[in-house]
Amino acid sequence: MTRFDQTAADAAAARQAQLTKPPGSLGRLEDLAVFMAGWQGTERPRLDRAQALVFAGNHGVTAQGITPFPPAVTAGMVANFDAGGAAINQLCRVAGADLGVVALDLDRPTADFTQGPAMTMAEVADAMARGADAVDPQAQVLLLGEMGIGNSTVSAALAAACFGGRAEDWVGPGTGAHGDMLAAKVRVVTEGLARHAVTGTRDTLAAFGGREQAAICGAILRARELRIPVILDGFICTAAAGVLTRDDPDALAHCLIGHESAEPGHRRLIAALGMPPVLSLDMRLGEGSGAAVALLVLRAALECHNGMATFAEAGLV
Numbered sequence: 001m002t003r004f005d006q007t008a009a010d011a012a013a014a015r016q017a018q019l020t021k022p023p024g025s026l027g028r029l030e031d032l033a034v035f036m037a038g039w040q041g042t043e044r045p046r047l048d049r050a051q052a053l054v055f056a057g058n059h060g061v062t063a064q065g066i067t068p069f070p071p072a073v074t075a076g077m078v079a080n081f082d083a084g085g086a087a088i089n090q091l092c093r094v095a096g097a098d099l100g101v102v103a104l105d106l107d108r109p110t111a112d113f114t115q116g117p118a119m120t121m122a123e124v125a126d127a128m129a130r131g132a133d134a135v136d137p138q139a140q141v142l143l144l145g146e147m148g149i150g151n152s153t154v155s156a157a158l159a160a161a162c163f164g165g166r167a168e169d170w171v172g173p174g175t176g177a178h179g180d181m182l183a184a185k186v187r188v189v190t191e192g193l194a195r196h197a198v199t200g201t202r203d204t205l206a207a208f209g210g211r212e213q214a215a216i217c218g219a220i221l222r223a224r225e226l227r228i229p230v231i232l233d234g235f236i237c238t239a240a241a242g243v244l245t246r247d248d249p250d251a252l253a254h255c256l257i258g259h260e261s262a263e264p265g266h267r268r269l270i271a272a273l274g275m276p277p278v279l280s281l282d283m284r285l286g287e288g289s290g291a292a293v294a295l296l297v298l299r300a301a302l303e304c305h306n307g308m309a310t311f312a313e314a315g316l317v
Contacts, residue, residue, distance in 0.1 A: 002227050005041040012037030018310040032298055033305035039229040039254050044306050047299055050097040051139035052288050057211035058109035059150035066153045066185045068176045074149050078103045091292035097143055102134050104211035114191045118209030124202050127211040131218030142223045145233045145288020146212045155239035157189045157208040161198055162242050163272040170265040201247045213240035229254050231291040234261030238269050259283055259290030
């Protein structure tokens with residue numbers, strides 16, 4: 001598997017030490033510049049080409065009354081993405097990312113995971129391949145997001161299966177579940193965990209779904225092959241990515257978590273992965289929106305890293 005270029009990272013860190021500022025005074029911006037240097041394999045990483053991908057899927061578990069919105073909303077939001085009317089369209093425009101939307105068989109929802117596996121292994125492989133194929137080999141950073149009515153329930157199940165704990169530890173309101181509906185989400189995840197004994201990435205995805213989560217996994221693996229750093233979005237995207245650590249604890253080394261979602265399980269997931277988010281803005285929209293805002297911060301980090309004068313260049317030594 002492609003590895004971090006420590007030599008390039010060390011050169012970037014040495015440059016940071018020479019820039020016209022007190023050492024460490026740009027905080028996390030300095031760390032982000034060094035991270036990008038290591039994955040791009042150059043002392044001066046660039047962000048001329050950023051790609052954002054939003055994967056959309058539907059889930060049979062919505063039949064359990066776990067969401068206030070019908071599955072048809074997924075297709076409606078995909079149409080909104082295509083028309084340029086969603087938050088992610090505006091954020092990608094201002095952050096300078098090319099947006100691609102991949103709808104994954106919306107007319108064929110995954111199965112209800114309380115009744116059996118959500119997907120066959122062939123369906124998992126297909127969704128992962130479609131995620132991998134969507135990655136632009138020329139991109140210098142990849143932003144990942146999702147859309148799918150019911151997928152916060154799926155994500156809670158994935159997180160619990162991978163990192164332990166009870167359903168109550170991971171289930172949150174998602175698109176607005178409260179009271180009896182929130183209790184239904186807890187029940188559904190509890191039943192799914194009791195039904196499915198899983199150990200690896202693909203069987204976990206097959207057990208709980210969904211297609212968009214599997215596509216996210218495929219895109220992350222392809223980005224690693226291509227040395228493309230990845231910015232993950234919130235709880236749903238991070239839960240999908242976390243499934244990869246079942247097969248390889250180092251699978252997300254090239255990834256950043258763009259923001260800490262207001263969805264309650266995300267903070268627990270961040271702690272389990274040991275990956276501090278770039279931002280915390282109480283966002284919980286999905287769509288890759290938090291990843292797109294984090295891209296703005298990443299751009300700021302590289303502008304300082306590449307554009308600032310060293311003390312020698314400024315005649316201060």
